[in-house]
Amino acid sequence: MTHALSRRDLDFLLYEWLDVEALTGRERFAEHSRETFDAVLDLTADLADKYFIPHNRLADANEPRMLPDGTVEMIPEVKEAMDAYAESGLIAGTFDQAIGGMQLPTVVARASMAWLQASNAGTAAYPFLTVANAALIAEYGTPEQIETFVAPMLEGRWFGTMCLSEPQAGSSLADITTRAERQDDGTYRVVGSKMWISGGEQELSENIVHLVLAKTPGGRPGVHSISLFIVPKYLPSGDGVGERNDITLTGLNHKMGNRGTTNTALAIGDGTHRPDGQPGAVGYLVGEEHRGLSYMFHMMNEARIGVGFLATSLGYVGYLKAVDYARGRAQGRALGAKDPSSPQVPIIEHADVRRMLLAQKAYVEGGLALGLYCSKLVDDQVTATTGDVAGDVGLLLDVLTPIAKSWPSQWCLKANDLAIQVHGGYGYTRDYDVEQHYRDNRLNPIHEGTHGVQGMDLLGRKVIMQGGRGLALLAERIAATVAAARDAGGDAVRYADQLEAAWQRIVEVTAALWADGDATVALANSSVYLEAFGHVVVAWIWLEQLVAVGGRAGDFYDGKRMAARYFYAHELPQVGPWIDLLASKDTTTVEMNPNWF
């Protein structure tokens, strides 16, 4: 049996919980219906089965190689998958019809992409990055740039990347040294080195559209001098490509996991190629000078939610495989079974194995629900009828984004850890998939803003901006869920009390941390804050699901009830000591002297 995500769960989340079908009542999605949404999911599953799942482990075992001519060699199955995916048209899912898109709700497109991420994280990265890149140019580019660069990306002929980091500047983008100089014809010449660029070189697409951050003269120092450029691998020419631009692969990074995706060091404008005979790579400015980082953040926020989906998807597929394994693997007997000649029982009968499976279920279904909730917010934002509503939804999304990125990166990695443990020794071998999922997933707390960066973003910016309005908006949503849970009755009432109390503590500790305005103390344990906040948010998401389950009968719904029960019994209470620590304004980490390590 192949596994990716659970279609039954997706149907529940999309239709029974988020009522995505109702989106078709909005003008932007009026041509859609549940049938078109289902067709997208069916098509995705079909592509996954035929093209993505079969080469997942193969691509891991045969990572891309850099050849002496500076090109990249990889197994042919990747290109076959990409060609099939391009053929499907899914890459254009969320884009406006006016530029060749399907105007699909983001929540449906994300579900589709998550299915591919679960099937083959390495290969899915190429369209994932391409969609993010195209969305940015579609938002901030000129009509000509959209026609030139976005159109071929939506057709799957060209792929995209995002080039932010440099060897000396990862988390600290203020310190990039790539520079661009304006030319008389309005184009720029770009020179610098980029690092950690996923998909930065490949032979899968006819062209690669790099979005490159570079500093331009003028502007205040630091991030305020950064502009954004389109730097294509080949300069566009007519409907196709022309001269080679001066952006050159200098090395591939060899990673623990996620090996199917090339991860590159790139030299820009080092003279390897000299387009038009001039030094420097040709770059096309996006939007205005010195606003590059704000444009990139548009892409980065989407990418962060996408990383959350990637983490969730890898956790999810590992969970499904662990359940299968636990049903099939006989080992040991029930407690108190005295007869050693009785047959062994499937390990799913053991309480500790069920604990590990329940934890995985709570993490991965919670992560998927959170990601889809955020994606639906994107749809709500895009289709908002007033600017105020759009602003509020955007603000709520801003607050939730660090959680949607970091929580699955932490807990769905933990799910992969537990999936290995359920498999025992077999799970530690490369004969089973779960060790690869674990290695693949370890990337997610690092890229698109590390765990620590997310904590600083949440506590240092998101919960206090606009006078804490984002936090207040989230409080409203949580209060509504608490009220609905109390109406629903049963266990939900007790969970509602737990959630209300935990949320109240989050609000109080947020205020207490900032009460005396000392950022050093307030942010000393921002990662702990991130984790406490995240667990409370996911408790809320679980209560949301439980309310949606209502009184429905059946294995699926009983499973949701038990996962919610697990989360409220085993997980949410862990928040207590974390908040206690924050409330104590503990400065152990601040006072630690580097010489004492």
Added chain:
Amino acid sequence: MTHALSRRDLDFLLYEWLDVEALTGRERFAEHSRETFDAVLDLTADLADKYFIPHNRLADANEPRMLPDGTVEMIPEVKEAMDAYAESGLIAGTFDQAIGGMQLPTVVARASMAWLQASNAGTAAYPFLTVANAALIAEYGTPEQIETFVAPMLEGRWFGTMCLSEPQAGSSLADITTRAERQDDGTYRVVGSKMWISGGEQELSENIVHLVLAKTPGGRPGVHSISLFIVPKYLPSGDGVGERNDITLTGLNHKMGNRGTTNTALAIGDGTHRPDGQPGAVGYLVGEEHRGLSYMFHMMNEARIGVGFLATSLGYVGYLKAVDYARGRAQGRALGAKDPSSPQVPIIEHADVRRMLLAQKAYVEGGLALGLYCSKLVDDQVTATTGDVAGDVGLLLDVLTPIAKSWPSQWCLKANDLAIQVHGGYGYTRDYDVEQHYRDNRLNPIHEGTHGVQGMDLLGRKVIMQGGRGLALLAERIAATVAAARDAGGDAVRYADQLEAAWQRIVEVTAALWADGDATVALANSSVYLEAFGHVVVAWIWLEQLVAVGGRAGDFYDGKRMAARYFYAHELPQVGPWIDLLASKDTTTVEMNPNWF
């Protein structure tokens, strides 16, 4: 700079805390002195630098291969290291002088082995297993078996393995199907399949001494029909080896980490070789029939503490590398630094990086201290002057063993996770060592009894056996530390209160779980019990260290103080919700129906 463990920390733990020098006052160790102990540690570090550290990553990237002739090919550096180690004589460290040993205290020998494990986990496994094997035969074998098998192992000419698991029987040893039949000459013929056998085939040693569990006729079903056999790869002949025995490599397991150690599937007595022309492999019974598992547990308990050391060592070396990296890597600026043109600061200046380093320090130094404490108990047991004292020390060791195995396997793996995170994207690449340490360490919660098995062992057996005497003995030790901490004054007083309260809760919840004798409910969350118990034990070990630090000044001691402070502020409080869960006798995992996943 090469890294393994910290010699400064070892000196503190061995001499300033455990007063290992005082062991030389006991008859068994009378010929030793601090000088001989130091010489062992110096020699180990020298061997590590010259032979173990240099090929650690090489062995990972070039795992052993099975050749068509059934032999194993591996990089030559492994044999060079093994030959140098054999030459050093360290393998005979703890053994009696009467059989060629050095009568070194176990605590010193373990420190030496831990240094090698930190240097190269894969290669260190061969002598590690050989020592454990030789110790078992030395304990339960006949004088002839000791002369024949132990002597060449102590000389490093032959290596040893332990063959317990089979494809259908990992955690459930009652279900092994390997069988042995007694022959007229008193030897046995053994037939069966073994799985997950580390070091089960290699060309490093002249012979391989397998210790094999097999069922013999008679005896009650299940574990009570299991006997223990020596099944050498080559039958002994004179001082060397003779005919090939019928134990044959059928496959190598390809693992996520720990790749330097061959991990094998073995066919025993499948007719590939027919020693003496007869079917079955020749086996020599150790001790009495049907008592095999109890003998093996002697080895297994030592091996479990050894696995704890392995986990600690991998965490430790990763921590040292993370500290180095954090001192050297410049990224970002202090909070509130307004000038983006000011130089970037080393990331060790960031509170969140210090948090990650402090956590690692607390985990790995705590794990090392715990392991050495248990090892010293072995020395106390061996040199006890009365049977009662030896019995009590053994009982305390029994209670601590599941913690010494599982706690480092969980938290020093977490340390490796944090070491990667400190390195950022670089840590995810194979250009840095930390990703290998993380992969290597992931084995440890699985082998020698999974995490779940340790939890069942602790809660289901160790804390209740002999009317809870083991638990009472641990309580006495903790009470003594609490009293000493109160005498010491300062922060230690507050920690003593915290520890006393947490320990009291452990004692109470242990009684409550068993109050109505329902094992299903009592053991439903035995893994949670294991984790809560473990954190309290390590809190005690940290308080022990703090008392030993006393008022001493200097960076090293300040580091110990801060790590203790970190553990009591960030870690110990997490125990609260775990014990609450246990006290609630939560049955979520029991009530979960497999169909609901």
